[in-house]
Amino acid sequence: MSEQAKPANITDQAAKGGVLTKLILFSLSLGIIPISSYFLSERYVWNGNSNYAAITAVFAANVVLVTYIILSILEDKSPASVPPDVPKDTKKKQ
């Protein structure tokens, strides 16, 4: 394993946990939720007015986007307590 990746791998252990699952879920919902909200709101809410339905779909897409941002920032704040100890020990030994 290359020298550059060694300190990175130590800190990597904490950050696994379902990141790929979350990303796939959000990508699918970013595709499905706006399009479905466009068609459903056009038929059942706005009585065929396609402009209002498009605005609803844009709003839904932005809601998904903001949800992803909030979840990412929250997830980023909670861990990060365990990893920084290990590289400092290896540095001190050298």
Next chain:
Amino acid sequence: MGLYTSYYAFGLPTFVTLVIALYLLFTGSGEAFNVGRFLEESSPYAWAATGIGLCIGLSVLGAGWGIFVTGASILGGGVRAPRIRTKNLISIIFCEVVAIYGVIIGIVYSAKLSQVPDTQIYTKDNYFTGFAIFWGGLTVGACNLLCGICVGITGSTAALADAADPNLFVKILIVEVFGSILGLFGLIVGLLMVGRTKDFAAASP
């Protein structure tokens, strides 16, 4: 070598166009170049379908460009600093939202294409619908193209800055939010342009 390339790139098409124009002029059929007749005789279906294609095509071009620029930076920076990998996916999602805007407008516009026989399609309302969808699609596509490039390059630099100093990421995210609003502007204008168009309808006899 570079000089001759520009001669061929700019000189040859200009020369060919000039020869054709002068030939038409001097053989008495100068009125064959008729912009008004072109606009009247080209089908509104052609205009509308081209507009929808440009809308989604240019939007996806912008989103894809942004995603590959940002993705390359995230992967490169993630070798030494793996903590940036998950948080910087926000930039990728911003670029993808631009493509979603293009899809929404494509769906709204394509709902206006209905089936009319070609002898009855040349009415005033159909001309308006065809032109409005063409230029609306081009507007939305160009806005989303530039928005995607903007968010992509900003996101790429955000990834590298985050790898160096984690405090910078939230500040650069504000720049990306402003860039993402550009795509929204294009979408609003695109919806306004086709706000009063009717679907394609047969001419009433």
